[in-house]
Structure formats: C-alpha cells, structure tokens
Amino acid sequence: MNNQFGDRIKALREKHSLYLRQVAAHLQMDTAQLSKIEKGVRPLKKEQIPFIAEILKADIEELQTLWLADQLYTMVQGEPMADEALKSVTKKLKKEK
Amino acid sequence: MNNQFGDRIKALREKHSLYLRQVAAHLQMDTAQLSKIEKGVRPLKKEQIPFIAEILKADIEELQTLWLADQLYTMVQGEPMADEALKSVTKKLKKEK
DNA sequence: CCTATATTTGTCAATATTTGACAAGTCAAA
DNA sequence: TTTGACTTGTCAAATATTGACAAATATAGG
Secondary structure, three states: OOOHHHHHHHHHHHHOOOOHHHHHHHOOOOHHHHHHHHHOOOOOOHHHHHHHHHHOOOOHHHHHHHHHHHHHHHHHOOOOOHHHHHHHHHHHHHHHO | OOOHHHHHHHHHHHHOOOOHHHHHHHOOOOHHHHHHHHHOOOOOOHHHHHHHHHHOOOOHHHHHHHHHHHHHHHHHOOOOOHHHHHHHHHHHHHHHO
16 A cells, blocks of 8 residues: 555544644645545645644654655556666765765 | 656667657657657656657667656655655565565 | 534536647758 | 758647535444
8 A cells, every 4th residue: 555644644643632623724624635635545735744744743854755755656656667767766866966 | 957768769769860750650749749758848658658669679668767767856856855755665665576 | 322523435616737739930951 | 041850839628636515424422
C-alpha cells in the first residue's frame, strides 16, 4: 500500500485526541475532505503541510518527507525502470549541491 | 536543467538523419508537438515510448529510464526533503521485490 | 434498541489543467 | 528570396481536480 502520509497524520490526530472536525477547521476544509486525505483518496496541498504540522505538533520535515515519498511512489510503482530512474535522480541532486 | 529525455531523442533522431516530420508521423502527431517534446516543453505519453524507441532504434528501457527520471526530477526539485524521500522510496521498492 | 456524534463515501458543478490542432514565426541553405 | 525544417504562440476542446454538500455507515452511551 501507499499512504504513509495519511496514516501518519491520522495516528497523530488520534494520539492528540482530536476530531477530524477540529483539524479540518484549522486547515479550512470540511471533515469529508480531511477524511479522504487520511485515507489517501485525495492529496493534501503541499502548502498546507505546515498548518497540519502545527496543529498536530509534528515535525514539518517529517511530514514533508512522507508527503513527497507518497507522490514519488505513486509515480514509480509498476514502472520497470523505477530503480534506475530513482538512482539517476538522486545522483543528479547530489551533483547540484 | 531537466530534459534528459528530450535531449536524448533529439540526439538519436539527428544521428539517424531523420526529420521531425518522419518521427512525428510514426507517432501520429504533428511536428510542432514533437518539437516541444524534444525541448521538454511538453511531455511524451508514456505509452508512446515503445514507438519512438522503435523508429530511433533505441533501447526502450533506456528511454523509459530517462523519461521517468525527468518526471521524478521535476517533482523533487526545490523540495527540501527530496533526498530523504527518494531514499525512502528506493527502500520501499526493494522490500516489495 | 434508539439517539447522538464521528467518520466515511458518493456525487456533481465549478475550476483548473492538459491536449491537439493550426497559424505564424524564425532560421539556414541554395 | 524561395524553400524546407524547425520553433513558438494561441486557443478551443477534452480531462482532471477541487470544494461543497448530502447521504451512508460506524461507534458509543443510555
């Protein structure tokens, strides 16, 4: 499966005993939307990560990583050359730094 | 920059002394479109990779890799957690095999 | 069982994005 | 200065995404 981000924010929300309603309000969306985000049915907007990190008292970078990883995984899954491509991108990033 | 795929198919096309017109016809698109694809302005459809590989006598897997790498790079560029996310996806792929 | 509240799922119009097609432009060689 | 190759710009049509709401389901307390 492939919803690390959603699973994580759901776990954090429950850990803090918050209702969808409360978190959703903080993000200015309705509970239905947030529910779908937790389930991985819909994506959260990148710009909203800091807000959700704030209310869940989570590390922004952790959530950014999970969020990106989900996107990348969706893109490479089932691709025969996934490994090669990932390696190539990693290498290219290193060079640029 | 970020157009390995386009650069490669352009180089191959020139190596074989083919006109845009000829390659485009084989892909059932017009030359303007293919020109943009070579320049990286527009993406080639994934399903078309085998066709372009055929006419350019290229290795399908090579082109698939470049194509995917371009997509991935576009997705991670400028992201602070790009490295972490790439590593995590690579790891996840390994586990699944 | 009934009721209340939380969550999930379905739907759909509005909005945004991508695509395909064509016109018009530049450029280089003859 | 004409011709052919390539590039760029534009725009309507096709697709995809989003936001909002209604309805269904799940869960807990009386």
